[in-house]
Amino acid sequence: MRKVAIISAGLTKISRHWDKSLQQLFAEALDKALASTKISKADAIFVGNMCAQDLSRQNNLGALIADYSGHLPATSIRIEAACASAGAAILTGYMAVASGLYDVVVAGGVEKLSEMNTKYVTEALGKASNVEYELFYGASFVSLNALMMKLYMETYGVDRTPFAEFAVLMHKNASVNPYAQLPFEITLDKALSSEYIAEPISLYDCAPIGDGAAVLIMCPLEEARKYADSFVEVAGIASATDTVDLASRDDILLLNSTKVAAEKAYKMAKIAPQDIDVVEIHDTFTIMGFVSLESLGVVERGKTPKYVKEGVFEKDGDLPVNPSGGLKASGHPVGATGAYQVAYLTLQLLDAAGKMQVPSPEYGLAQNLAGTASGSYITILKRAR
Amino acid sequence: MRKVAIISAGLTKISRHWDKSLQQLFAEALDKALASTKISKADAIFVGNMCAQDLSRQNNLGALIADYSGHLPATSIRIEAACASAGAAILTGYMAVASGLYDVVVAGGVEKLSEMNTKYVTEALGKASNVEYELFYGASFVSLNALMMKLYMETYGVDRTPFAEFAVLMHKNASVNPYAQLPFEITLDKALSSEYIAEPISLYDCAPIGDGAAVLIMCPLEEARKYADSFVEVAGIASATDTVDLASRDDILLLNSTKVAAEKAYKMAKIAPQDIDVVEIHDTFTIMGFVSLESLGVVERGKTPKYVKEGVFEKDGDLPVNPSGGLKASGHPVGATGAYQVAYLTLQLLDAAGKMQVPSPEYGLAQNLAGTASGSYITILKRAR
Numbered sequence: 001m002r003k004v005a006i007i008s009a010g011l012t013k014i015s016r017h018w019d020k021s022l023q024q025l026f027a028e029a030l031d032k033a034l035a036s037t038k039i040s041k042a043d044a045i046f047v048g049n050m051c052a053q054d055l056s057r058q059n060n061l062g063a064l065i066a067d068y069s070g071h072l073p074a075t076s077i078r079i080e081a082a083c084a085s086a087g088a089a090i091l092t093g094y095m096a097v098a099s100g101l102y103d104v105v106v107a108g109g110v111e112k113l114s115e116m117n118t119k120y121v122t123e124a125l126g127k128a129s130n131v132e133y134e135l136f137y138g139a140s141f142v143s144l145n146a147l148m149m150k151l152y153m154e155t156y157g158v159d160r161t162p163f164a165e166f167a168v169l170m171h172k173n174a175s176v177n178p179y180a181q182l183p184f185e186i187t188l189d190k191a192l193s194s195e196y197i198a199e200p201i202s203l204y205d206c207a208p209i210g211d212g213a214a215v216l217i218m219c220p221l222e223e224a225r226k227y228a229d230s231f232v233e234v235a236g237i238a239s240a241t242d243t244v245d246l247a248s249r250d251d252i253l254l255l256n257s258t259k260v261a262a263e264k265a266y267k268m269a270k271i272a273p274q275d276i277d278v279v280e281i282h283d284t285f286t287i288m289g290f291v292s293l294e295s296l297g298v299v300e301r302g303k304t305p306k307y308v309k310e311g312v313f314e315k316d317g318d319l320p321v322n323p324s325g326g327l328k329a330s331g332h333p334v335g336a337t338g339a340y341q342v343a344y345l346t347l348q349l350l351d352a353a354g355k356m357q358v359p360s361p362e363y364g365l366a367q368n369l370a371g372t373a374s375g376s377y378i379t380i381l382k383r384a385r
Numbered sequence: 386m387r388k389v390a391i392i393s394a395g396l397t398k399i400s401r402h403w404d405k406s407l408q409q410l411f412a413e414a415l416d417k418a419l420a421s422t423k424i425s426k427a428d429a430i431f432v433g434n435m436c437a438q439d440l441s442r443q444n445n446l447g448a449l450i451a452d453y454s455g456h457l458p459a460t461s462i463r464i465e466a467a468c469a470s471a472g473a474a475i476l477t478g479y480m481a482v483a484s485g486l487y488d489v490v491v492a493g494g495v496e497k498l499s500e501m502n503t504k505y506v507t508e509a510l511g512k513a514s515n516v517e518y519e520l521f522y523g524a525s526f527v528s529l530n531a532l533m534m535k536l537y538m539e540t541y542g543v544d545r546t547p548f549a550e551f552a553v554l555m556h557k558n559a560s561v562n563p564y565a566q567l568p569f570e571i572t573l574d575k576a577l578s579s580e581y582i583a584e585p586i587s588l589y590d591c592a593p594i595g596d597g598a599a600v601l602i603m604c605p606l607e608e609a610r611k612y613a614d615s616f617v618e619v620a621g622i623a624s625a626t627d628t629v630d631l632a633s634r635d636d637i638l639l640l641n642s643t644k645v646a647a648e649k650a651y652k653m654a655k656i657a658p659q660d661i662d663v664v665e666i667h668d669t670f671t672i673m674g675f676v677s678l679e680s681l682g683v684v685e686r687g688k689t690p691k692y693v694k695e696g697v698f699e700k701d702g703d704l705p706v707n708p709s710g711g712l713k714a715s716g717h718p719v720g721a722t723g724a725y726q727v728a729y730l731t732l733q734l735l736d737a738a739g740k741m742q743v744p745s746p747e748y749g750l751a752q753n754l755a756g757t758a759s760g761s762y763i764t765i766l767k768r769a770r
Contacts, residue, residue, distance in 0.1 A: 001485035059512035060467035063759035082445035099483035100386035127444035374448035
């Protein structure tokens with residue numbers, strides 16, 4: 001198996017891009033990424049996207065993007081794994097390079113959620129659930145997360161405060177992220193007093209959905225220096241699935257797909273959870289951030305509230321969490337989110353994250369989820385020397 | 386790069402499966418495929434599907450299928466490349482095994498098109514076009530193919546007869562295919578006198594859409610004997626893209642994505658087009674079958690009408706074409722079609738195709754298309770000894 005490098009990342013700001021099509025957004029991110037490399041043509045493109053079919057009346061995004069962005073006749077495929085579509089595209093890109101079938105590979109994601117009325121967006125996103133068991137009965141993702149949050153609060157005897165504290169940190173981090181959708185700070189009081197969306201989840205527990213595209217340029221590690229001055233190594237990558245409906249799980253506060261995939265990825269990277277220096281986790285809601293950290297094995301179960309309070313997750317803390325601001329404050333362009341996470345980590349490991357930078361990380365981990373973790377995609381990056 | 390084998394194929398009949406869900410259809414094909422192997426669990430599943438989002442109100446099919454079919458926590462991703470979704474899933478499955486990241490891989494496709502009124506199906510399938518340039522103006526796939534057929538007739542001075550002759554052969558082949566949607570013979574007169582859908586395309590020039598699932602079980606070639614008594618080798622596999630809208634091409638009778646991908650696949654398999662003993666081509670319409678054969682390089686340009694008449698494409702002819710009956714008569718379960726093609730070829734190379742069998746083929750080639758060949762997926766199988 002060939003080792004794989006990421007030699008560049010390109011991101012658009014997460015926002016309401018009324019004026020840009022899916023193919024324009026992806027091409028913008030792709031052109032940015034290629035600008036710092038010696039590459040002009042891709043051999044293959046893997047496009048993570050969840051909702052184009054529902055919200056932009058368009059399918060076959062792979063070919064459309066290869067065509068629009070000037071990369072014909074490259075192999076180009078749309079990859080869909082709900083909110084983890086971009087994580088799945090990165091895994092596919094990894095396999096493409098590792099297999100030896102392709103050398104220069106683009107993996108990323110693009111999503112446009114601002115096109116349509118919220119009603120349609122909620123319906124489109126709800127299709128990530130087991131529709132016959134969940135969406136059909138009105139169990140939207142916010143309500144499913146509310147159940148998890150209630151159980152967490154009862155199990156560990158905490159109130160809404162630690163969740164609000166986490167939101168405050170995410171907004172603080174996002175305030176210096178040039179790509180963030182909500183780049184402003186909030187107070188603890190504002191978080192705690194915001195309106196309920198699905199009790200106990202209130203407005204500031206929720207990640208905003210947005211439009212955006214992010215891409216990574218991947219190639220064989222041994223050829224990376226030929227294409228770029230700096231790069232990172234994909235040290236571990238894995239994925240796992242779990243029951244799609246939340247109700248079928250024995251323990252809804254342990255994301256088994258994250259646990260299984262993370263263990264495989266640690267093993268592949270030959271490291272332990274304690275070796276991770278920075279994480280980008282899939283905090284669609286603050287509760288999902290808490291159970292993600294605990295399922296990854298980087299935080300003991302039930303200890304997230306304590307660590308939030310102690311500042312462990314700050315950029316200069318023992319385990320910096322989402323220096324980008326996470327989904328919670330940097331935004332959640334659903335099918336592109338996993339590519340943003342890996343792009344942010346790439347910048348971190350290249351010491352190129354600007355005001356988001358954490359001190360000299362060696363290993364970074366991204367966790368991208370489908371729905372309530374029916375799928376988990378874990379990518380571990382390592383600083384290359 | 387590890388070499389890859391296909392050790393088993395499973396297919397459901399292509400039909401109107403009102404009584405089965407997407408996950409049931411896929412699981413049925415998967416269970417059939419596993420039955421002849423020593424495998425009970427997959428490491429990864431790649432599910433080709435185009436229309437679940439539009440017609441079954443469901444996304445995240447990868448996780449849903451892993452869950453329903455008893456393969457949790459396997460990696461499981463939905464792959465979408467319009468009508469070539471299953472071809473793209475097979476390419477992804479190949480990379481998964483070749484990379485060394487996965488050993489036992491399921492690649493296939495599933496589609497349900499009978500759920501909804503035809504109006505919705507036409508809209509859903511139209512999303513494979515460049516919607517802003519084609520579907521929006523009413524250019525559906527049958528009308529785009531009608532333009533190609535008109536140009537072919539004018540360029541090569543033929544009437545509708547050779548197209549009808551091709552349809553007659555496809556129905557003859559399908560009549561002995563146990564999985565075929567239209568397993569009956571037709572007369573030349575019936576084909577020629579059938580009603581126009583978009584002149585000069587008449588009813589019997591069109592492939593029927595249907596519901597179905599087909600899967601392949603893939604593993605490293607060197608381990609194939611561990612899992613199954615017989616298997617075939619994936620000798621060549623490649624893909625390429627072209628402009629999504631037909632109007633932007635210099636020559637609409639040459640499918641450039643097919644030409645480029647086929648040349649790559651021949652090179653990888655170290656063979657020439659003349660070495661291919663049997664093909665399964667993407668004849669959504671008879672004209673698409675003609676230009677496919679000519680773009681693959683297995684028939685000289687403009688010579689398809691002559692060869693149809695001479696019987697070259699019969700099961701005992703020099704180049705058996707679609708012994709399954711092709712999309713034209715065995716059916717077109719869009720996002721699953723590419724998996725049916727490769728499944729049929731697997732049966733051929735294992736001498737297990739029953740009444741569809743052609744005499745002792747060494748090499749078989751499948752060509753799966755997205756839209757009007759905005760994407761082409763070529764798989765070349767080789768008899769293993």
